[in-house]
Amino acid sequence: MTKAETHRSIMVLGGARSGKSRRAATLAESSGLAPLLVATATAGDAEMAARIEQHRHDRGPNWTTIEEPVDLVGVLTSNGDPARILVVDCLTLWLSNLMFAGLECGPAVDSLVHAVASTKGPCIFVTNEVGQGIVPDNAMARDFRDHQGRLNQKLAAACDTVELVVAGIPLRIKP
Numbered sequence: 001m002t003k004a005e006t007h008r009s010i011m012v013l014g015g016a017r018s019g020k021s022r023r024a025a026t027l028a029e030s031s032g033l034a035p036l037l038v039a040t041a042t043a044g045d046a047e048m049a050a051r052i053e054q055h056r057h058d059r060g061p062n063w064t065t066i067e068e069p070v071d072l073v074g075v076l077t078s079n080g081d082p083a084r085i086l087v088v089d090c091l092t093l094w095l096s097n098l099m100f101a102g103l104e105c106g107p108a109v110d111s112l113v114h115a116v117a118s119t120k121g122p123c124i125f126v127t128n129e130v131g132q133g134i135v136p137d138n139a140m141a142r143d144f145r146d147h148q149g150r151l152n153q154k155l156a157a158a159c160d161t162v163e164l165v166v167a168g169i170p171l172r173i174k175p
Contacts, residue, residue, distance in 0.1 A: 009116050009159040010124045012170075013152060015132075019168035024087050024124045025059060033085040033122065037065045038075050040094040055089075069097040073115045080120035091127040091155070095148055099140075105147045109154055116158045125159065127152055 010027060014020035028035040037059065043049035056065070068075045072094055079086060088094075091112075098105050116123065130148045156162045162174035 008122050009119075010122075010161040010163065011152075011155050011159040012124060012126050012163050012165060013129050013156075014165035015129055018165045019170075020126050020128075020165040021055065021089055022058075022168070023163065023165050023170050024089060024126045027124055028085045028087050029062070031085045031122070033083060035059075035063050036079060036084050036086050037063050038072065038079075038086055038088045039065055039067045040069050040072070040088065040090060040097060042067075042069050042093075042097070069094065070101060070103070073111045076112075076115045076119045076123065080123070082121045084121050086119070086121065086123045087126065088123065089126040091125055091151060092130070092148060095151055096144065099144060099147070105151075109147075109151045112151075113154045113158045116155070125155060127155065129164070 010024075012020045012024045012027070014023075025035075039052070039055075041048065041052055043052055059065075066075055066079065072088060076086065076088075095105060095109075098108050116125075128148065129152065130145050136142045136145055156174065159174070161172065163170045164173050165171070
């Protein structure tokens, strides 16, 4: 994707370790715009801290990073810029952060979807497909899966482009 081909909003969807973060980074780097990562992960333990550090290393020095586990709308609003491409990685962790904070997911998702249309620059959203497995055995996990499915549906409708990454291979599913 060159600067001239930059889509306004791209959703990169896939399973765990499917290559979706790498795909989003590749799209951002090939855009010709300044890449800004909006990281939603929090380092709750040593293993997660190591994952965050590995992602930081993989991205390299050309990236700017904002760590924001909850207020994505605020970050999109204040950092959207036609000269910059924002990569939000990832919406699955953002959703779990909302749930663990006791916040209402529905209104937050609706605000995010509205922000996609009004952000002043291009954005790439990384999110997990969690609905293709077995039905979770507890109410919280089922609730999360349902919220994630609704989030993915609404975001896919709002984004110009949607790609599904399977085994490191991107498949364009919209348009």
